[in-house]
Amino acid sequence: MKLYEELGVTPVLNAAGPVTRYGGSVLSERVLAAMAEATRSFVRLDELQLAAGRKLAEWTGAEAGYVTTGAAAGLTLGAAAILAGSDVVRMEKLPDTSGMPNRFILQRVHLSDYDCAIRASGARLLPIDCEEDWPPERVAEEVGKAAREGACGAVYVFRTGDRGMPLEVWVQACHRFGLPVLVDASVRLPPVDNLRRIPGSGADLVAFSGGKAIQGPQNTGFLVGRRDLIESVLLQNQDMDVNAETWFLRKWIEEGRISRPPRNGIGRGFKVSKEGVIGLLVALEEYLARDHKADLMAWRRRVDEVCLGLRDLQACRVERAMQPGGSYPVPAAVLRLTEKSRLTLSEFVNACARLPRP
Template identity: 40%
Template sequence: MSERTREDSVYEELGVPPVVNAAGTKTRIGGSRIRSEALEDMRRAAGEFVELGDLQARASELIAEVTGAEAGYVTSGAAAGLLLSAAAAIAGTDVALMDRLPDTGGVPDEIVMPRTHRTGYDHALRAAGATIVDVGTNDHHLGTGATNVEPWEIERAITDRTVAVGYVQKSYTQPDLSVVAEIAHENDVPVIVDAAAEVPPVENLSAFVEAGADLVVFSGGKGIRGPQTTGIVAGKREYIESIAAQHLDMHVAADVWNPPEGLIDRADFDGVPRQGIGRPMKVGKEELVGLVSALDSFVEEDQQAVRDEWSVRVDRIADRLREGGLDVTTTEPEGASVAPEAVVSLSGVETSARDLVAALRDENPRVYVGADGIDAGEIVVNPMCLTDEEADYAVSRILAAVAD
């Protein structure tokens, strides 16, 4: 990168090494680049005050428009959205139970999940007080033709202690969401879908609701390119109402409690909810406005033009790496990636993938590449969060590290 770029870095000023992000929208390195229009709207929002409930109510309407859901809500990231979704499934509009969470002693709190949908992120569900009941096996990976979980296994696991069925949307997850939703709804329980990294494409904003999800959670700071500390929950109005009641600041006298219309119906509650389990996960007015702005831009932008830009960049990256003597293939968007990627095999060089990844991260600026395939001797270069200048820099550092 140019010296001018380095000199402009606020992280350099703070004495913290900046990162050239060739790994994609990873939370640990800051997610994605926030859209310039969202940043400007956040700046404007910072100069005024607003009732956050009113702003969330308006955001709910806008989220509903683009997702096809009954309502929506802005959270402090996708994990917070999962926690609040679980809290809504457990507590509903019971203000006494809301006040107890995460203590669920004596009340239904089970979320049924196929075993292969379990991830470290389901800690967010458990943090609300939920008990996860996993079903199925890993037999599909044995290559016998067996599936990991059969629909009947999910149905048999649902009891009078079940409050929801959990579902993680990935290319490999089974059964289809529509099948799971049908089973859940026949047993009068909702389906919570973790689709944090599943946009783009823009069509996915509505796909999970159309397939039967009662609550679907997206990250606001990945492909949508809103503030990193935002997430979106879209779904049934009754659950969004519970989320709002457990998240918004309710520290008011009953005589003046005036919850936002369209988001919370006061008649559904025995009294004013106290500070709920979601209170530590507040969303500021600036982040709310930034997310709404970014979501609008995401829906309106030319998705094909963005994909074409990524494709041109990844082809350029691959060509330069091949010129440097590396074995490189390019992929089409699939699996965990929404962008084409350059996959670099290090089988023919002395430097191991593990050593290369570590060396690149130890530089200043740090260079992050995709490292999920290091056990197979591969690294991945993702074009989503790179400028052309940064892509050239990342390639040069990879080639230099391999040559050392």
């Protein structure tokens, strides 16, 4: 592509799927057209987010939703909503959580490199040990101990596969002690059924990625769940330059839901453009309407083409396989080095990277 060439950037063949380091996914023509149309008009972003939230709620079965700048931002904002609720003073204080409940419990097996997204809100993580064969009462006992240590919320992470307690058992135990549950479901699509199944588990907030399987803009995602917590997210993304008497959400003050507009919020650095909101909605609408069985067959055909093209290599062999991908096995071409290669896998990858590209 000429734009990349002018910058001295070389496009690559993406054999890893819709991962962030290669730019996520490729947007459809309809998504691109919708984003181009969206950029031609000005709108109130809070009004746009409320409207988008209603569509997300309709599609997921949740009470409300909010478009975020990716799933990681959804985790930060979700944790911030649990920490602050409708308390404007707390909103303005975050990520400083001194003097307020700030501990979030999670199963130790769910600790990951993405914990920073939750800790960025000011939350402190409190891992607890849970064995997969424990009965629900034993899980509740451990959760209760953590709750008495000052926990104010809980986290459930799907990224580590199906290790640990099932989501429904975890939610039930946490709710028993008044702990809202924030779920990282960034890599749980496909299958498409998870869009409703995970929010339907009773979890209070669920963060999804928009730039992976959904094929929306790479810098988008969405958060769905309890209406009061989503409203807190909206408020913590609020533009600081507002007048309470003319504010779009002044009705919330009149109804006693909040005391005044927050003057600053942790979400300021996570603002989503109008083009991003529209692009995500159109991509999600397309994802829901897609023939997912046909997608799987298309992936298999691509794998067959790769295997056919590499079959004559002397230093390696290529095999068809079903690789675990989040919650959904995906077809893959697996390249295995033979003794003839005389290279380690890392050496082989680095050697390929140095080859001239057409």
